[in-house]
Amino acid sequence: MTEYQSFIGLEIHIRLLTRTKAFCGCRTAFGDEPNTHVCPVCLGYPGVLPALNEEAVEMGYLVARALHCTLASETFFDRKNYFYPDMPKNYQISQFLAPIGRGGYLELALGDTRKRIGIHDVHLEEDAGKMIHRGGSSYLDYNRAGTSLLEIVTEPDLETGEEAEQFIQEFRSLVRYLGVCDGNMEEGSLKCDANVSINVRGSGLGIKTEVKNLNSSKFVKKALSYEINRQQKVLESGGLIVQETRGWDEGKNATESMRTKESAHDYRYFPEPDLPLFRTDGEFLKRVESRLVELPHLRRERFVTEYSLPEEHAAFLCDEKETADFFEEAVRMGADPGTASAWLGADIRRILKRDGLTLEESPLTPTRLAELSGLLDTDRINSKIAKQVVELIFSEDSGPEEIVRERGWEQIRDTGAVEKLVDTVISEQPKAAEQIEAGDLKPVGFLVGQVMKMSAGQADPQLAKELILQKLNNN
Amino acid sequence: MDAWKQLFRDETARSAYESYVSGWEEKIRSFLRFDPDTGLGARERFRDRGEQSPSGPADTESLTDIPFAVKDNIAVEGFPLTCGSKILEKFESPYTATAVEKLLRAGAIPVGKTNMDEFGMGSSTDNSALGKTNNPWDTGLVAGGSSGGSAAAVAAGLVPFALGSDTGGSIRQPAAFCGVYGLKPTYGTVSRYGLVAYASSLEGIGVVTAGAGLLERVYACIRGRDPRDHSSLDPPGETRAAEKRPVRTIGVFDPRKLDMREEVRGVYRLTIERFEKLGYNVREIEIPALEYTVPAYYTIAMAEASSNLARYNGIRYGYRAKGAETYEEMVMRSRSEGFGPEVKLRILLGTYVLRSGFQDQYYLRAQKIRTAIRNGFDASFGGVDLILMPVYPTNAFPHGEGGLDPFEQKLADKFTGAANLAGIPALAFPAGLTGGGIPSGMQLMAPPFEEGRLFAAARRWEEAYPPPRCPGCAETGKWGESRQ
Numbered sequence: 001m002t003e004y005q006s007f008i009g010l011e012i013h014i015r016l017l018t019r020t021k022a023f024c025g026c027r028t029a030f031g032d033e034p035n036t037h038v039c040p041v042c043l044g045y046p047g048v049l050p051a052l053n054e055e056a057v058e059m060g061y062l063v064a065r066a067l068h069c070t071l072a073s074e075t076f077f078d079r080k081n082y083f084y085p086d087m088p089k090n091y092q093i094s095q096f097l098a099p100i101g102r103g104g105y106l107e108l109a110l111g112d113t114r115k116r117i118g119i120h121d122v123h124l125e126e127d128a129g130k131m132i133h134r135g136g137s138s139y140l141d142y143n144r145a146g147t148s149l150l151e152i153v154t155e156p157d158l159e160t161g162e163e164a165e166q167f168i169q170e171f172r173s174l175v176r177y178l179g180v181c182d183g184n185m186e187e188g189s190l191k192c193d194a195n196v197s198i199n200v201r202g203s204g205l206g207i208k209t210e211v212k213n214l215n216s217s218k219f220v221k222k223a224l225s226y227e228i229n230r231q232q233k234v235l236e237s238g239g240l241i242v243q244e245t246r247g248w249d250e251g252k253n254a255t256e257s258m259r260t261k262e263s264a265h266d267y268r269y270f271p272e273p274d275l276p277l278f279r280t281d282g283e284f285l286k287r288v289e290s291r292l293v294e295l296p297h298l299r300r301e302r303f304v305t306e307y308s309l310p311e312e313h314a315a316f317l318c319d320e321k322e323t324a325d326f327f328e329e330a331v332r333m334g335a336d337p338g339t340a341s342a343w344l345g346a347d348i349r350r351i352l353k354r355d356g357l358t359l360e361e362s363p364l365t366p367t368r369l370a371e372l373s374g375l376l377d378t379d380r381i382n383s384k385i386a387k388q389v390v391e392l393i394f395s396e397d398s399g400p401e402e403i404v405r406e407r408g409w410e411q412i413r414d415t416g417a418v419e420k421l422v423d424t425v426i427s428e429q430p431k432a433a434e435q436i437e438a439g440d441l442k443p444v445g446f447l448v449g450q451v452m453k454m455s456a457g458q459a460d461p462q463l464a465k466e467l468i469l470q471k472l473n474n475n
Numbered sequence: 476m477d478a479w480k481q482l483f484r485d486e487t488a489r490s491a492y493e494s495y496v497s498g499w500e501e502k503i504r505s506f507l508r509f510d511p512d513t514g515l516g517a518r519e520r521f522r523d524r525g526e527q528s529p530s531g532p533a534d535t536e537s538l539t540d541i542p543f544a545v546k547d548n549i550a551v552e553g554f555p556l557t558c559g560s561k562i563l564e565k566f567e568s569p570y571t572a573t574a575v576e577k578l579l580r581a582g583a584i585p586v587g588k589t590n591m592d593e594f595g596m597g598s599s600t601d602n603s604a605l606g607k608t609n610n611p612w613d614t615g616l617v618a619g620g621s622s623g624g625s626a627a628a629v630a631a632g633l634v635p636f637a638l639g640s641d642t643g644g645s646i647r648q649p650a651a652f653c654g655v656y657g658l659k660p661t662y663g664t665v666s667r668y669g670l671v672a673y674a675s676s677l678e679g680i681g682v683v684t685a686g687a688g689l690l691e692r693v694y695a696c697i698r699g700r701d702p703r704d705h706s707s708l709d710p711p712g713e714t715r716a717a718e719k720r721p722v723r724t725i726g727v728f729d730p731r732k733l734d735m736r737e738e739v740r741g742v743y744r745l746t747i748e749r750f751e752k753l754g755y756n757v758r759e760i761e762i763p764a765l766e767y768t769v770p771a772y773y774t775i776a777m778a779e780a781s782s783n784l785a786r787y788n789g790i791r792y793g794y795r796a797k798g799a800e801t802y803e804e805m806v807m808r809s810r811s812e813g814f815g816p817e818v819k820l821r822i823l824l825g826t827y828v829l830r831s832g833f834q835d836q837y838y839l840r841a842q843k844i845r846t847a848i849r850n851g852f853d854a855s856f857g858g859v860d861l862i863l864m865p866v867y868p869t870n871a872f873p874h875g876e877g878g879l880d881p882f883e884q885k886l887a888d889k890f891t892g893a894a895n896l897a898g899i900p901a902l903a904f905p906a907g908l909t910g911g912g913i914p915s916g917m918q919l920m921a922p923p924f925e926e927g928r929l930f931a932a933a934r935r936w937e938e939a940y941p942p943p944r945c946p947g948c949a950e951t952g953k954w955g956e957s958r959q
Binding site for chain 1: 479548550558563566568569570572629649668669670671672675702703704705706778779781782785786788790792802806823826827829830831834917
């Protein structure tokens with residue numbers, strides 16, 4: 001049986017969160033009335049010139065730096081010439097000869113090992129407009145034309161659909177952490193195309209196909225797994241791979257040929273004469289460096305070791321930088337990491353989703369979370385009460401201490417008081433008491449429940465259980 | 476200048492002026508659109524908006540109420556921006572070029588848009604798809620190009636100054652053909668924002684005037700770094716007044732070694748003698764790389780043009796072919812029907828020289844020649860303060876068959892194209908009349924940012940050899956009295 005090796009390279013485009021477009025002062029708002037965020041420049045009117053958005057350049061260098069690329073000390077733009085209806089100038093201002101960053105990598109944690117996925121280059125370019133087909137006509141909305149895009153091209157170092165999915169997720173996390181892109185694949189702020197080939201192991205790259213329409217990380221995995229499998233079947237049956245573009249069809253669960261890839265389009269690249277060389281100076285590089293943050297996968301690892309958290313908890317907390325920041329701030333304020341992480345991952349997460357809020361928008365603050373943790377960790381409240389407290393933090397926008405104090409919810413831990421309740425319950429439940437005395441411990445939970453009910457949940461359940469056993473089952 | 480200022484303050488003067496213009500226009504057709512009221516409106520709107528000009532204070536006093544013409548590839552809101560082409564024949568500009576904005580802020584009034592070779596491609600203005608312009612000195616001759624309309628309007632006394640653009644000689648050559656002054660500034664010193672792009676790395680907005688002093692004043696107004704044009708810049712350090720470093724030596728080429736008509740050679744020799752008489756030292760120089768001016772210029776210009784003109788596809792503005800069934804058909808027909816033959820030629824050749832596999836041979840090589848030419852000038856300016864050269868191998872030639880064919884015209888750009896390749900400033904000035912009473916012009920070139928030297932020399936020349944005005948050109952203010 002021939003052993004095949006697969007090669008996947010990704011071309012990722014991210015829409016940068018700059019205030020204005022790449023080469024003009026139009027705002028980058030989306031979803032508005034068509035052609036309302038346009039000007040002569042991004043419409044490609046006669047006589048206009050591009051003016052470089054330095055915020056976009058800075059974000060580009062930030063991503064390149066985070067991906068360990070060699071940063072260009074001098075970068076410039078090239079014109080990529082081709083005709084298409086959504087292109088206002090029928091050339092795209094892009095980068096070809098001197099991209100912002102080259103030769104970097106992103107590390108993936110695969111089980112116990114780490115794999116470095118090479119980054120070929122990072123470069124800046126402008127987006128085209130949007131074409132809409134309706135009722136036999138085509139319409140053009142240029143709101144998106146001229147917005148800043150950053151293109152990241154990887155080396156063909158990925159081998160499976162799973163790896164590609166993980167890469168996309170990791171990369172998405174990274175750009176969200178850096179604050180340069182919201183990473184929303186459904187809305188198109190992060191787009192991914194793939195080049196896939198297989199070959200007999202040790203023979204280098206094979207003939208590649210381009211796979212498009214990968215609108216979610218899940219599709220990335222499914223489509224690329226399918227494509228590798230398809231190519232293998234073709235080769236095994238003695239056929240040759242056709243170099244073409246294929247699209248993932250979710251309905252058919254397959255990649256379908258979109259068009260035969262003609263010999264590479266001649267874009268006639270030449271340096272953009274309207275924009276001078278961009279030179280990075282000390283100031284600029286310092287600014288880029290100051291915007292670097294601890295990257296998601298490194299932060300995850302640190303959370304596991306530093307806070308002794310299970311991996312899934314660390315992963316959840318580090319999925320969004322805001323959550324990780326919130327968590328660490330709470331810990332700084334005295335929260336127990338385990339407690340804070342458990343509550344963030346369960347009840348708090350559920351309420352945020354239910355109410356459609358982000359942590360930042362919510363009434364929960366790191367201080368309040370630390371308070372809650374304090375109450376729980378010192379057994380002043382039990383987890384059942386804690387759940388109610390959390391709900392009230394959200395609905396009343398007040399702190400846990402206050403809530404507990406107002407309602408007198410502190411756990412009843414006084415042995416005497418609990419004993420009184422236990423005695424009452426035992427007397428009211430003679431059948432269960434008899435069972436326990438006889439050695440059958442099954443009804444203990446039920447009796448504890450009765451004590452809780454009678455105390456409106458405030459009795460210390462541990463203490464209640466101890467006392468019940470003490471009184472009824474002294475062996 | 477005061478007489479010009481009266482124009483829009485005095486009904487009688489204005490009326491006489493407009494008759495004067497109509498009279499001339501029947502003979503020369505320099506304007507594609509003559510409309511002072513729209514110009515007045517542009518100035519008022521600009522003032523009303525309280526907009527500040529993008530950079531620098533303007534020389535307000537001397538340009539207030541002065542009328543001027545604008546080549547039709549420079550945007551003025553409210554006026555058409557046809558570029559002499561059918562593809563933009565009905566296009567009206569929604570914004571104003573920075574250079575024009577500065578003039579508006581200074582109080583000047585754009586009275587109309589002038590004719591030009593289509594998209595700046597040509598040396599006669601006969602490549603305009605919207606009509607011919609005739610040389611005011613002899614209507615059987617071309618006005619030169621591509622800023623022929625601007626030069627003709629100034630020569631006929633219709634405006635005291637006009638804006639044009641110079642990509643390979645397009646201000647200097649028509650200025651020479653029409654017996655007026657034409658300035659091609661240092662690349663980047665005047666914002667290109669609002670100049671319809673033909674060859675981005677070669678071209679710029681420049682000025683045509685009937686006198687050297689006004690040339691300097693208008694340039695002072697329109698120059699300056701513009702945040703909307705990232706290729707624009709201010710001169711580094713202090714702009715040196717010509718007086719600080721006196722212009723002493725002028726470099727000239729051996730007249731026998733330059734290929735040109737005898738009458739032009741004669742004027743070149745005479746001009747050299749006259750500068751010597753004025754006290755300048757004249758020294759012979761050589762710049763061997765200049766032999767490759769034309770191929771380098773056209774390779775780069777056409778390459779950039781093929782890209783710059785790709786935007787004209789009939790979708791957002793401009794001519795759209797009717798009845799097309801598909802996008803491809805619409806674009807192909809709009810461009811085929813909308814562009815003239817010279818434009819199509821340059822787009823095709825430009826696309827060719829950028830093709831992968833050919834770029835090294837053509838485009839990159841041309842850029843290397845360009846560097847060699849620039850180095851050649853730098854070296855020469857080490858020994859001379861200015862360089863004197865003819866503008867064109869012929870004077871104004873006849874329309875049609877009797878003139879230069881398109882290929883000959885391209886070869887004839889050898890004297891002007893060099894300054895564009897090197898980015899240096901050049902000033903064309905009237906150097907005398909030849910046998911048939913036709914103007915002959917010469918040009919001075921200076922190192923980058925040294926326009927001051929050009930103005931100083933031009934002023935001295937003008938003092939000593941005041942150029943004749945075109946027959947029928949009225950004295951300013953005396954529009955009613957002229958007989959054309």
